[in-house]
Amino acid sequence: MTKHEFEVAMTCEGCSGAVTRILNKLGDVKFEIDLPNKLVWIESDKDVDFLTETLKKCGKDVKYNGTK
Known part of the structure; x- marks a missing residue:
């Protein structure tokens, strides 16, 4: 599995x-x-766009920083 880093406000x-x-x-x-x-x-293993959109459901700004 890939480890993705996101910045969430x-x-x-x-x-x-x-x-x-x-x-x-x-x-x-x-x-x-x-x-x-x-x-x-x-x-x-989910798509980055899917994960980003999922995080945005909490109503916060989300920025994808890449894989770690």
Whole structure:
């Protein structure tokens, strides 16, 4: 699986909670959230565009930083 890094405009625990809920719905992904640095790492075989659109569902700005 590829590990992708995203920058998500999270400012609080509520924001990271929203990201967690959305990503948990995908099922077959592993992810880590770094709230202080506003980063989300997602391990998945899913398409980057799909992951980006999924993250945008939490209502925050999302930027794809590449693979890690």
